[in-house]
Amino acid sequence: MENSLTDRDRAIRRVLWIVFYMNVAILAVKIFVWMFSHALSVAAEATHSSLDAVNNIFALTVARMAAEGPDADHPYGHHKFETLGALALAGILSVTVYELARSAVLRLVSGPTGALNASPAMVALLAFSAVAGTAVSQWEAREAHRYRADLLFADAAHTRSDVYATLAVLAGLIAVGAGYPIVDPLVTLVVAVIIARTGWHIIRGTIPVLVDERAVHPATIQAATREVDGVEACYHIRSRGRPGEIFAEITIAVDPSLDVIASHAIADEVEARVGAAIEAREVVVHVEPSGPVDGTGDPSHRDETKEAGA
Structure with a gap:
């Protein structure tokens, strides 16, 4: 029994392109806030958001590979490339976690390196990016359920972690504005933990498929x-x-x-x-x-x- 997945594959690529453009817009806002606030936590969050856009491009490439039908070397099709791509996204997240944690620890050891600007305008822009990210992640998650796409599930989870991290950074920026600069690297560590947790959930969802775990009782x-x-x-x-x-x-x-x-x-x-x-x-x-x-x-x-x- 063989079903054509052409429409599904096109829909997945359409979703990924839309999410990519939204992530680029959100990234632009965060880079602007970082340039004027000089906050490490905002820089970390901008890095996290840049990975969202990179992940979208990577996911689009993997989705194209997964859409190919069966051939002589892959008689069951190429759909595991989609799951493998989700696992690779988790690997990218692990690198991000290391870099953020390293930067935060160095900042804690050396102390603040310059004045931080946590003006109401910066706080408002960061809050806007959190609202936009929430809308994007919720829509992508609905589309993931609709098309049962591992790649969209993983990407939506990544975007959702970005929202949580943005909220943490927002709270930290408010604390910095209140005169507590030490909160900045601490919030960066919180962001790293959030990203690590997201990566773990992606791994837990992809490994059973890759090792051919029983799918149905x-x-x-x-x-x-x-x-x-x-x-x-x-x-x-x-x-x-x-x-x-x-x-x-x-x-x-x-x-x-x-x-x-x-x-x-x-x-x-x-x-x-x-x-x-x-x-x-x-x-x-x-x-x-x-x-x-x-x-x-x-x-x-x-x-x-x-x-x-x-």
């Missing part, structure tokens, strides 16, 4: 299979992938007296039922005869849900 597939007349048993149930990109494999047992055409018709029905139940991209059904076939014994089949530790 066998009981779910077995229930859909049992709805088909003529299926006497189902076992050796396997699944992998992510929602919308699930590959499943099942073995069913049918009456050994059935001819090939009848058995194939049952397998087709199982494929359709299971595919609809789990929204699979492809379902492969193997057919075996049930019960004794030569009078020498009964090759009984075990319950796959018990085999899988249900």
